[in-house]
Amino acid sequence: MFDHIECFYQPTSVRAALLLLRKVGRRGRIVAGATDIVTQADRSTRFLIDITRLGLDYVRKNNREYSIGAATTMSALERAPMICALAGGILAKAAATCGSIQNRNMATVGGNVANASPSADTAAVLLVLDAIVVVASSSRKRKVPLSEFYKGAHKTVLSGELIEEIVIPAVPGGTRTGWSFQKLGRTETDISLVNVAGGVQLDARGRIKWVRMALGAVGPTPLRALKTEELLSGKPLNEDLLTQAGIAVMQEVHPISDARASAEYRCEMSAVLVRRALRECADQAGLKL
Numbered sequence: 328m329f330d331h332i333e334c335f336y337q338p339t340s341v342r343a344a345l346l347l348l349r350k351v352g353r354r355g356r357i358v359a360g361a362t363d364i365v366t367q368a369d370r371s372t373r374f375l376i377d378i379t380r381l382g383l384d385y386v387r388k389n390n391r392e393y394s395i396g397a398a399t400t401m402s403a404l405e406r407a408p409m410i411c412a413l414a415g416g417i418l419a420k421a422a423a424t425c426g427s428i429q430n431r432n433m434a435t436v437g438g439n440v441a442n443a444s445p446s447a448d449t450a451a452v453l454l455v456l457d458a459i460v461v462v463a464s465s466s467r468k469r470k471v472p473l474s475e476f477y478k479g480a481h482k483t484v485l486s487g488e489l490i491e492e493i494v495i496p497a498v499p500g501g502t503r504t505g506w507s508f509q510k511l512g513r514t515e516t517d518i519s520l521v522n523v524a525g526g527v528q529l530d531a532r533g534r535i536k537w538v539r540m541a542l543g544a545v546g547p548t549p550l551r552a553l554k555t556e557e558l559l560s561g562k563p564l565n566e567d568l569l570t571q572a573g574i575a576v577m578q579e580v581h582p583i584s585d586a587r588a589s590a591e592y593r594c595e596m597s598a599v600l601v602r603r604a605l606r607e608c609a610d611q612a613g614l615k616l
Contacts, residue, residue, distance in 0.1 A: 329375075331373065332373060333374060334373075335374075336375065336377065337379075337380055338377075338380065341383075341463055342465070344357070344378055345463060345465040345488075348376055348489065351373070352487075353371070354371065354372060355373070355375070357489050358375050358377055358378070359377065359435040360435050360438055361438075362426070362438070363442040363444075378437075381398065383399070383492065384399050384400070385399065386399060386404070386407045386409055388409050391498070392495065392497060395410075395492060395493045395494075397438075397492055397493070398435050399436050399437075400431065400434060400436075401431035404418065404422040404449075405419045405422040405431070407419070410422075413495070414498050414526060415505065415506030415507070415526075417452050417507065417508040417524055417526075418453070421451075421508050424512075425439065437492075437493070441485065441490055442481065443476075443481045443483045445480055445544050445545070446519040447549065448522060450473070450477075451523060451524040451542055451543040453493065453495070454473055454524070455551070457474075457496055458473040459473065459496070460476050460490055460493060461491045461494060464486075474551060477549065478548075479547050480547045480548070499526075499528065501528060503613055503614075504526070504527070504528045504529075504612055505528075505610065505611030505612040506524075506525070506527075506611065507524070507525050507604035507607035507611075508604075509522065510522040510523075513587065520544060520587055520588045520593060520596065521542065521545055521593050521596045523597070525541070525605065526539045526608065527539075527559075527608035527612060528612065529564060529609070529613075529614060532563070533563050533565075534562060534563050535559050535560055535562055540604070542600075545582040545593055545594070550580070552576050555572055555575040555579060558571060558572065559572055564614060564616070569616070573598030574598065576598055577597060577598050580593070580594055580597045582594055
């Protein structure tokens with residue numbers, strides 16, 4: 328599968344990696360676990376630049392902000408105590424669904440983001456957490472909100488750059504708060520047919536103070552369901568509102584039909600998973616529906 332690769336580089340600094348990337352241009356590819364590239368039939372890649380020796384495998388917390396190195400594996404992410412405690416553990420839960428144990432020991436969060444697959448399991452969660460992607464080129468660093476990072480299926484804003492880390496700003500907390508990650512796949516570890524991440528806080532009367540909802544595998548990029556969030560905000564969380572949320576999200580998604588599922592099925596299951604996510608959030612917030 329790598330018979331077309333001319334050279335495999337293992338730089339030991341970000342600067343060296345970026346100089347190599349600039350040298351090889353469009354024929355080069357940044358890799359860490361390489362779990363995505365082995366499944367792709369792109370034979371235009373001639374050079375692989377491995378970033379696993381750049382010191383980018385870490386999870387750190389500074390005050391209320393979290394930083395996750397791009398080379399952090401899914402298995403490390405699902406086990407990290409700080410990530411397990413963050414927002415009800417939804418990022419750890421998403422990481423734990425990214426393929427088999429062997430795959431999670433290799434696959435990285437940076438790769439999951441950079442590959443820009445619409446069905447990426449961590450993307451919806453990172454969207455609801457307002458994640459920021461820190462990218463570096465040979466001349467500068469910049470911070471890109473994840474909501475602006477994707478430009479289409481397997482297309483991003485990266486241009487001669489590599490991802491250094493993912494930053495998660497202070498997450499809203501307080502009492503009566505709940506978070507949920509829901510995934511539908513043909514098997515437990517298969518690629519998502521639909522995935523949903525959500526967060527809710529209720530007031531003392533059971534009304535929604537704030538809500539965040541994002542979905543994957545239902546459009547060319549993972550998406551934040553902003554219209555559904557607007558519909559939910561300020562209203563009592565009850566069965567009627569769950570029904571309304573399902574209807575609203577079906578109008579926001581734009582899935583395709585492929586070998587795994589039809590567009591119609593994905594659309595219907597988007598509503599189902601959003602309702603499940605809201606139920607789980609309500610349960611964590613102390614409201615039984």
